[in-house]
Amino acid sequence: YQQTVWRKFDRVQVFTARDAAALANLSPAMAERVRVNPFGVELPPPGPSQAERAGELLFVGNFTHPPNVDAALWLGRVILPRVRALQPDAHLTLVGIFPPSEVLSLASDGLTVTGPVPDIAPYFEQAAVCVAPIRTGGGMRAKALKAMAYGKAVVTTSRGAAGLTLAGAQPPVLMAEDADGLARSVAGLLADPARRQELGRAARVYVAEQFSPGAYVSRLESIF
Numbered sequence: 001y002q003q004t005v006w007r008k009f010d011r012v013q014v015f016t017a018r019d020a021a022a023l024a025n026l027s028p029a030m031a032e033r034v035r036v037n038p039f040g041v042e043l044p045p046p047g048p049s050q051a052e053r054a055g056e057l058l059f060v061g062n063f064t065h066p067p068n069v070d071a072a073l074w075l076g077r078v079i080l081p082r083v084r085a086l087q088p089d090a091h092l093t094l095v096g097i098f099p100p101s102e103v104l105s106l107a108s109d110g111l112t113v114t115g116p117v118p119d120i121a122p123y124f125e126q127a128a129v130c131v132a133p134i135r136t137g138g139g140m141r142a143k144a145l146k147a148m149a150y151g152k153a154v155v156t157t158s159r160g161a162a163g164l165t166l167a168g169a170q171p172p173v174l175m176a177e178d179a180d181g182l183a184r185s186v187a188g189l190l191a192d193p194a195r196r197q198e199l200g201r202a203a204r205v206y207v208a209e210q211f212s213p214g215a216y217v218s219r220l221e222s223i224f
Helices: 002-006 017-026 028-033 066-086 121-126 142-149 179-190 193-210 213-223
Strands: 012-014 034-036 055-058 092-094 112-117 129-132 155-158
Touching: 002 017, 002 028, 012 017, 017 028, 017 034, 028 034, 028 112, 034 121, 055 066, 055 142, 066 092, 066 129, 066 179, 092 142, 129 142, 142 193, 155 179, 155 193, 179 193
Parallel strands: 012 034, 055 092, 055 129, 092 112, 129 155
Antiparallel strands: none
């Protein structure tokens, strides 16, 4: 079905190089028509610096999307205990609609599952570190981009950072692929307020320059 639809168009736009490669693998004849254009986000107003809570970790995701369920379970069951072994005061909040029973069962003294919330902004503002341990799925992760737009330090995987590299510029996030590496990165940021705040400031600047709606439109105009 996808190959039939793709052939109707002169250009097919995808968000990440990974998606472009997957499309070309499915339909090699379409490869020359594919263009990569990561989406943009509105830059929110700067949040009050005093809103940040020491030790607060945040994961945001729509739990009807299986990669978010996988990431939340890995984070809650495996990564968080390793973070708390290094930083005992660490607390994780999982925010998102339709959390399944296995995600709800993660709730404990060190982990809160909110379900849907009326406004996501306060959760980003309170977070010390945003974590996106994505292991499966394609496309681009709004959770990482939005956290960066809020000026937050982000710890993620290479798959979670897909689409964030533009023109060879590396996004100001920390990346690791295994639970130990992710936990060490998170714990290190919790222990170093100056470092995480500098990483957050750099992330917000990066989003403003590369992922604003204007930047997206400029790339889209070039494609047209």
